[in-house]
Amino acid sequence: MKNFIKSFYTNNFIYKGKEKLSKLTILALIILDIFVLSTLFQGIDFQTKVINNPNTKFPYDCQDVITYSSSMDDFNSYLYNNYNYDSKYQNIKDLEVDERCNTIFDKVELIKNKIDIKNLKKQNEELNNKSYNLSNQLTYLKDNYNTILFEKMSEQEIDKSIIKGEVSAENIKEKYELLTKELESIDKEKEKLSNEFKEENLVKDLISYLALNKDTILIDIEKAQKFYSIKYELVILLFLIPLVAIFFYLMKRYLHKDKYILYIIFKNILIVTLIPTFISFFSLINIFIPKIFLEKVLMFFYSLEIPFIVYYLAIAIAVLIFIFIIIKIQKKFKEDNEKLKNNNISIIDAYNKNICIKCGNRVDFTLMNYCPCCQNQLKIECKSCHANTIKGLDYCSNCGSNIEK
Ligand SMILES: [Zn+2]
Ligand SMILES: [Zn+2]
Known part of the structure; x- marks a missing residue:
């Protein structure tokens, strides 16, 4: 490292x-x-997250509506919406959205504008609370029915009774029936509330649109996600x-x-x-x-009770691959070094330091024609003045004319 x-x-x-x-x-x-x-990472982010992304084309909001399309006639399904965790480049993202999803969004928006869903939910919640209370009371009566009978048998006075709500053997059935009726009427109100929403034309329109397009959109989403x-x-x-x-x-x-x-x-x-x-x-x-293939190999060695062999093999393969890569890199590095020796700057450097460019031993460019250590030619003849000049440099050291390499 x-x-x-x-x-x-x-x-x-x-x-x-x-x-x-x-x-x-x-x-x-x-x-x-x-x-x-x-900048590159930002570009990658844009290329993969903003565009070319199945979740941009089919936003989660849209996928949810399609997945739960059968319950879109229930106003409670309109609770969760607007996922926009990352609203970066939202304007561009909006342009990338599939046309059918946009239609769905428009239809949902129309419903939300026309119908006060919050209010519906509030009403529904109140009814739920009432029905919960009534159910509790009914359970209480049921639980105490036997107790009252026992009290009756032991002739307990009503004002000393352990039963709450002035319940006695005489009125318990009456009370029970009354509460049951109240509960029934609340259930009806709840049903009315949900039916009113279901009967709304805009809701019907959305449901029929979803029924018609659900399958094709789901297929398209699957296609988009398959090779993502x-x-x-x-x-x-x-x-x-x-x-x-x-x-x-x-x-x-x-x-x-x-x-x-x-x-x-x-x-x-x-x-x-x-x-x-x-x-x-x-x-x-x-x-x-293929990870599945590796798993199968592991399973095979596991059945032979020597699963650790797989890891030995993995290490061996990795070592072989890296030996191959490192040898290649080293070869390339050597070649590059050879090339570098032949470029001007290195030759000038060697000349300035009085070093043979081939073997790195000390030479004298003024006195020597060849390196005494490696036989590398240090000087060549200039074609214009025929004097000896440094090999590899651009201009003749005697007459200054350009030397063609
Ligand atoms: Zn040399
Ligand atoms: Zn010359």
Whole structure:
């Protein structure tokens, strides 16, 4: 990890040229990196959460109405609404909503405007309370019916009775019937309240619309959600890959032109862009790894009573994959180093430090034609003045004419 940070730092922040990057330049680069990265994440957020998202096209409100469409003629279903946890970009989200959901929202809104649902609920609640009270009283009477009989048998005086509400053997049946009637009338009122709502034309209209469209909408929601985890990553990759390509192209271009500051800037941005790209890429791979298959393998070894073998295998596979990757990286790194040796800045650096560019041993460019350690040619003949000049540099050290490489 320490080495990784060190090499990341030297590869990105150490300027391998004639000049070193000032601390202020490095700070500016870091600020640029952070800005680019945070903008990328915002862009990803927008691409995946605001648009291209099944829950934007079919908001939870709409999904709920469809799922519970059979109970939409009950005003109690209108209790919970407006999920808008995250109202960011709500205006754009609203534009993305499926047309049928919008129709449903309009119809629900019409009902809410025409009918005072809050008041209906309040009335309903009052009735519920009354009916609860009555039921309690009825239960009390039922529970005490036997007690009264026992009292009667022991000829207890009424004013000394343990039974509340002046209930006696004579009036208990009367009271019971009265309460039952009251309860019945309250139940009727409740039913009337709910029927009035059901009979409302707007409610009927919504119910019939839902009955007609429910199935097709549900199919569309299922379709939209089916491959969303894959689509999600693909949308991110589609968003990032053009940027990776552009930054990579600019980086290579400026490396080629020896414009090192620009090269370093684009190299930084490229690496920053690659971070979310790789995350997305590996998530995509993770989706495709058949987890069920792994479970079956585990089950097989479990049946042989050696399930731990699976973990040994997993480690072995991971080691093999990483050996392959690391060897590739190292090979590329070596090749890059070779290439770097042939670019101007490195040659100038070697020349200034009197070092053989091939083997790194000390040489003298004024006196030597070849490196005595590795036979690397240090000088070539200038085509215009035929004097010897430093190999790899742009201009002849004798006549100053351009040397074609
Ligand atoms: Zn040498
Ligand atoms: Zn010359």
